[in-house]
Amino acid sequence: MDTATENQAPTRSSGLRPPSKIQLPPSPSRSHGLSELTDAGTNSRGTMGPPVGSIKHKPTGLHEPPTKRKTLQERAGEYPSKAAAPPSDRPVNGVVRTAAANSTRVFAASTSRVPSANPSRHNSVSSMSSSVGYGSRPQTANGARPKSAYGSHNRSKSSLQGSRPASTVPQLEEEQRFERKVFDTESRMESMEREFQAFKQKMEGETSQASDLKESIKMLQTRVNELEAIRTQLMALNEELRSDLKDAKNYMASANTELETVRRNHSFEVDDMRRKHRNEIDDLQDRYRKDCDRTRKDNEEAADKVRKDFEAQIDKLLKMHSEELAEMQKRLKNEVEEEQSRRSREVQELQSEYSLKMKNVGLEADTREREVQNVRLELTTVKGELDRERSLKNGLQSQLSEATTHNLTLEASNKAMKAKIDFLESDSQAQSQAFNDLHRRMQEAIEAAEQASEKLRQEETLRRKLHNQVQELKGNIRVMCRVRPSYADEVELAKIAFPDADMDSKEVVVQGPEKQTALGNVTTQNYSYSFDHVFGPTSQNSEIFEEISQLVQSALDGYNVCIFCYGQTGSGKTYTMSSADGMIPRATAQIYAEATRLEEKGWRYRMEGSFVEVYNETYNDLLGRAEDLDKKKVEVRHDTVKKSTMLENTVSVVLDSPSRVEEILKTADKNRSVAATKANSRSSRSHSVFILKLVGENGITGERSEGTLNLVDLAGSERLEHSKAEGVRLKETQNINKSLSCLGDVINALGSMKEGAHIPYRNSKLTYLLQYSLGGNSKTLMFVMVSPLQAHLQETITSLKFATKVHNTHIGTARKQTKTRD
Numbered sequence: 149m150d151t152a153t154e155n156q157a158p159t160r161s162s163g164l165r166p167p168s169k170i171q172l173p174p175s176p177s178r179s180h181g182l183s184e185l186t187d188a189g190t191n192s193r194g195t196m197g198p199p200v201g202s203i204k205h206k207p208t209g210l211h212e213p214p215t216k217r218k219t220l221q222e223r224a225g226e227y228p229s230k231a232a233a234p235p236s237d238r239p240v241n242g243v244v245r246t247a248a249a250n251s252t253r254v255f256a257a258s259t260s261r262v263p264s265a266n267p268s269r270h271n272s273v274s275s276m277s278s279s280v281g282y283g284s285r286p287q288t289a290n291g292a293r294p295k296s297a298y299g300s301h302n303r304s305k306s307s308l309q310g311s312r313p314a315s316t317v318p319q320l321e322e323e324q325r326f327e328r329k330v331f332d333t334e335s336r337m338e339s340m341e342r343e344f345q346a347f348k349q350k351m352e353g354e355t356s357q358a359s360d361l362k363e364s365i366k367m368l369q370t371r372v373n374e375l376e377a378i379r380t381q382l383m384a385l386n387e388e389l390r391s392d393l394k395d396a397k398n399y400m401a402s403a404n405t406e407l408e409t410v411r412r413n414h415s416f417e418v419d420d421m422r423r424k425h426r427n428e429i430d431d432l433q434d435r436y437r438k439d440c441d442r443t444r445k446d447n448e449e450a451a452d453k454v455r456k457d458f459e460a461q462i463d464k465l466l467k468m469h470s471e472e473l474a475e476m477q478k479r480l481k482n483e484v485e486e487e488q489s490r491r492s493r494e495v496q497e498l499q500s501e502y503s504l505k506m507k508n509v510g511l512e513a514d515t516r517e518r519e520v521q522n523v524r525l526e527l528t529t530v531k532g533e534l535d536r537e538r539s540l541k542n543g544l545q546s547q548l549s550e551a552t553t554h555n556l557t558l559e560a561s562n563k564a565m566k567a568k569i570d571f572l573e574s575d576s577q578a579q580s581q582a583f584n585d586l587h588r589r590m591q592e593a594i595e596a597a598e599q600a601s602e603k604l605r606q607e608e609t610l611r612r613k614l615h616n617q618v619q620e621l622k623g624n625i626r627v628m629c630r631v632r633p634s635y636a637d638e639v640e641l642a643k644i645a646f647p648d649a650d651m652d653s654k655e656v657v658v659q660g661p662e663k664q665t666a667l668g669n670v671t672t673q674n675y676s677y678s679f680d681h682v683f684g685p686t687s688q689n690s691e692i693f694e695e696i697s698q699l700v701q702s703a704l705d706g707y708n709v710c711i712f713c714y715g716q717t718g719s720g721k722t723y724t725m726s727s728a729d730g731m732i733p734r735a736t737a738q739i740y741a742e743a744t745r746l747e748e749k750g751w752r753y754r755m756e757g758s759f760v761e762v763y764n765e766t767y768n769d770l771l772g773r774a775e776d777l778d779k780k781k782v783e784v785r786h787d788t789v790k791k792s793t794m795l796e797n798t799v800s801v802v803l804d805s806p807s808r809v810e811e812i813l814k815t816a817d818k819n820r821s822v823a824a825t826k827a828n829s830r831s832s833r834s835h836s837v838f839i840l841k842l843v844g845e846n847g848i849t850g851e852r853s854e855g856t857l858n859l860v861d862l863a864g865s866e867r868l869e870h871s872k873a874e875g876v877r878l879k880e881t882q883n884i885n886k887s888l889s890c891l892g893d894v895i896n897a898l899g900s901m902k903e904g905a906h907i908p909y910r911n912s913k914l915t916y917l918l919q920y921s922l923g924g925n926s927k928t929l930m931f932v933m934v935s936p937l938q939a940h941l942q943e944t945i946t947s948l949k950f951a952t953k954v955h956n957t958h959i960g961t962a963r964k965q966t967k968t969r970d
């Protein structure tokens with residue numbers, strides 16, 4: 149309601165000076181007439197937010213009611229326009245109606261009320277209204293106010309009742325009082341006028357503020373418009389950016405596709421390179437090994453031959469020489485002896501003859517002298533005979549000188565013989581010189597052979613290193629798959645394909661079971677798996693061994709190696725592992741051969757084999773007595789420092805010949821078959837672990853290596869719900885499943901291993917036993933065995949999934965357990 153309407157009401161009812169003269173300035177905070185502006189201000193704030201402090205309610209100096217004030221319109225309706233007020237349910241109007249109904253009474257009360265020292269604004273307006281209300285009374289002299297109006301007011305009642313005139317004097321008093329009151333009222337009106345002027349000024353100030361506000365609202369609206377324009381621009385920009393983003397996303401997607409293609413190509417290339425590299429390394433190794441063997445053999449043969457030739461030649465020469473010498477000496481000696489004896493015999497004969505003749509001559513001379521005495525005549529005859537005798541003596545003397553000459557000749561020939569002996573002896577020196585020469589050359593040949601051996605030793609060390617690098621390149625956990633052949637009576641076969649059998653042989657595709665779709669169509673799904681190698685049904689154990697022989701070599705080189713066969717019952721685990729030409733006999737045969745070969749390089753190996761089974765989460769010694777099975781407590785101890793495992797209460801066999809392995813396998817088989825009478829086919833229900841400890845020492849280089857080869861034939865992996873086992877079988881199956889799942893957990897944990905992460909080895913006896921043969925310090929190979937039967941299809945798919953999980957696991961680098969002697 150506008151102020152005009154507000155001011156008309158009292159005029160109509162009272163006839164006093166119309167309060168319409170009082171131009172109530174609009175005030176947003178105090179006046180009801182300004183409530184619209186206030187509302188507008190509030191609205192503008194509501195839409196624009198709090199723009200300026202000027203919009204805040206300012207204290208006016210007037211007292212404000214603690215409660216919500218009535219609008220001017222409401223106030224106007226209180227008295228004069230009560231009849232015109234539209235009926236309304238609103239509480240304000242109700243108040244207005246109540247006020248209108250009691251207006252007479254209210255105004256009467258107001259006249260007697262002294263302006264409060266602390267009037268509310270309501271009161272101030274009331275007082276203004278009351279003045280108006282008071283003025284509205286009929287200006288009669290008697291002031292005949294409705295009695296009820298006074299009577300209804302307690303406070304007024306007492307004062308007015310007591311002063312009510314009963315005659316003219318009191319009427320005069322009443323008029324005087326009335327005039328006084330009129331005077332009071334006028335003076336109050338004046339003061340109110342002043343107050344109103346002040347108020348008006350204030351309101352004008354407020355109005356200017358409001359116009360400022362409007363100005364600022366306008367500015368704000370302009371700003372809003374600007375902002376709106378900016379928003380539109382931004383929206384457009386946003387659109388552009390969005391389309392750019394879309395383009396970028398498209399570009400990213402195409403780039404990603406390209407990248408993916410490039411990456412795939414790259415990975416193909418890397419795979420190809422790796423494969424090529426591996427093949428080259430294998431070829432090189434083979435060639436190198438063959439070359440080494442050939443060189444070594446050639447060297448050895450050449451050295452042997454030369455040595456033997458020399459020795460034979462020397463022996464022969466020495467023999468010939470000594471024989472010849474002995475013979476010549478013997479001959480010479482005989483000749484000399486013979487000649488000497490003959491000469492001495494001759495000299496003796498001549499001497500004896502001469503002495504005899506001299507004796508005879510002396511006797512004859514005696515006889516002659518006696519005869520001279522007797523027969524002087526015969527003296528001349530005797531003299532002639534004497535001359536003859538003298539010439540004979542000369543002849544004999546010449547014979548003696550001849551014999552002496554002959555003796556001298558013999559001596560000369562003896563000397564010549566001696567010279568010949570000397571000569572022969574000097575020839576022997578030449579020969580011994582030749583012998584020395586030969587010896588020296590032989591020494592040189594031996595030295596060369598030793599150098600070649602040393603080179604071979606160095607190359608063996610290099611080979612070990614290269615071998616390990618190759619193994620590391622292949623990864624420390626490898627997974628291979630083998631599908632066993634079917635038998636004649638096995639007719640319902642699963643569809644298993646080997647797409648790359650002619651190339652790498654790494655993939656196997658299994659056609660899944662038939663499924664019916666919602667539309668009733670029967671569909672099948674192909675499951676493709678990829679491993680390090682896939683062996684088809686025609687593969688032989690020898691081919692399998694070719695793939696693992698390098699791991700066996702690693703065990704000799706000082707690594708822990710674990711090879712295990714995983715798969716359901718009847719899939720070929722035992723056939724692969726422990727049959728007559730399975731991995732265990734082949735591995736031990738290779739180890740023997742290799743250990744023997746390494747002997748010439750200074751290595752001496754000690755091999756010890758144990759065979760244990762894990763049945764129902766208990767260890768059993770398969771090399772002990774059959775009756776001790778399930779009774780004797782086998783303990784597994786770990787040396788955490790040396791990172792090795794010891795078995796207590798088990799028989800360990802020193803393997804000093806390949807035939808010992810056969811014995812071990814037979815004993816284990818016998819023990820298991822004895823136990824099988826108690827719990828069906830024991831081999832299918834337990835894990836068997838063949839443990840071969842290899843300790844090598846090199847006397848030349850001082851190296852020492854300790855490796856372990858674990859060959860594990862796991863229990864059948866069929867699922868519980870599929871096996872429908874009960875009783876003992878149920879317990880067996882539960883234990884098998886638990887240990888197999890623990891094995892998976894351990895491999896999983898090793899794959900995702902962070903430094904110091906917990907590996908749950910202790911969760912099963914199997915993983916506890918293999919603690920140091922799985923993981924960082926070992927090389928692991930898993931064979932997943934597959935049955936070709938359709939009936940086993942689900943188990944086959946489960947096994948292949950498990951194997952894929954293992955295949956995707958990367959286990960840290962293996963460490964060699966090699967020590968160097970102090």
Ligand SMILES: Nc1ncnc2c1ncn2[C@@H]1O[C@H](COP(=O)(O)OP(=O)(O)OP(=O)(O)O)[C@@H](O)[C@H]1O
Pocket residue numbers: 631632633687715716717718719720721722723724829831832833862863864933
């Ligand atoms: N590659 C193969 N070539 C020929 N015969 C095989 C082959 N693999 C397995 N067999 C035969 O299949 C049968 C089951 O094999 P095997 O006993 O090795 O299975 P398994 O997985 O060890 O079973 P279990 O878990 O019961 O010990 C045997 O008769 C075995 O001779």
